[in-house]
Amino acid sequence: MQTHQEGPVSVEIKDTDKYGVEEADFISANTLKVRVKTNAPKGGGEEQGGYATVMLRDKVDTSWAVIIDGEHVEQPTDVELHVFGDSGVMTLISALEFAAKSLREQVEKNQATKKE
Numbered sequence: 001m002q003t004h005q006e007g008p009v010s011v012e013i014k015d016t017d018k019y020g021v022e023e024a025d026f027i028s029a030n031t032l033k034v035r036v037k038t039n040a041p042k043g044g045g046e047e048q049g050g051y052a053t054v055m056l057r058d059k060v061d062t063s064w065a066v067i068i069d070g071e072h073v074e075q076p077t078d079v080e081l082h083v084f085g086d087s088g089v090m091t092l093i094s095a096l097e098f099a100a101k102s103l104r105e106q107v108e109k110n111q112a113t114k115k116e
Helices: 086-115
Strands: 004-008 007-012 022-027 033-039 051-060 065-070 071-072 078-082
Touching: 004 051, 051 086
Parallel strands: none
Antiparallel strands: 004 007, 007 022, 022 033, 033 051, 051 078, 065 071
8 A cells, every 4th residue: 555645635545456446545534435447448439348437435524415417416425437438438537637637726726815
């Protein structure tokens, strides 16, 4: 296991298991576990068998909700997203990178505004 700090969040990265699953705990006032796995690229679409899975699990005090097709789920324990095909995997990666970058920039902007 590897541990490092990302701002106020402690990150514990577990060793990859025998099935290729990578897992990490993100620890602050709450703890969120993230598990990821992919077998991509497989050389095409869903029919070639490529996939990726991202799972988020509340381990301690994560206050959250999920809305799927208008259905609101309060305080789920686990949320999993599965995409299929090489294109699905690559667009998911790009979308998650965009979300992380945008959220970081918004938090920094909000912090700067607070100090004024």
